[in-house]
Amino acid sequence: GIQVEQSPPDLILQEGANSTLRCNFSDSVNNLQWFHQNPWGQLINLFYIPSGTKQNGRLSATTVATERYSLLYISSSQTTDSGVYFCAVGGYNFNKFYFGSGTKLNVKP
């Protein structure tokens, strides 16, 4: 299967700081998504981004498919941004979706 590596595993920020989360993957992908898992366990879709750049408010993401990595940018972080951020990819045989190990973010007031 496709290997997905996320870094850093843990991140502590002061409110208002910016951060970059990274996702590396081992093969060509047809799907790449970023999720935020809130403290109640709900997975929130942030971006569907197999290539290119997207922005949504304070969040943006960039995927460079030829180099097999994706970046999630969080600007002006807020305490509500705390939680675990997962990157997940799907290959061209879209029967499987591979998750990275996640980045646990703690934003302190």
Add this chain to the structure above:
Amino acid sequence: SAVISQKPSRDICQRGTSLTIQCQVDSQVTMMFWYRQQPGQSLTLIATANQGSEATYESGFVIDKFPISRPNLTFSTLTVSNMSPEDSSIYLCSVDLAAYNEQFFGPGTRLTVL
């Protein structure tokens, strides 16, 4: 997007018993997926459920332990059988929407086995 509901949202069960988790989607979807998330871990795919055929299980998961039903295009169940404390996890169902090529997840079922 898709609206996905799961029942129950959480449960506490005794070892040796079984629990059936339901997943309902507000639109017809071809493929539904069941995941397990053990405490502090990432998500692991248990199986893929297609309507009208048997589920396809990932390595390490077997039908006797995790039987799955998929009676129609909007509904699926996952049963966790003969539970042990090691089965304590969040169980999530997801669907992929062909029009979006994007996966959406249900709210999860938080299971504790004593």
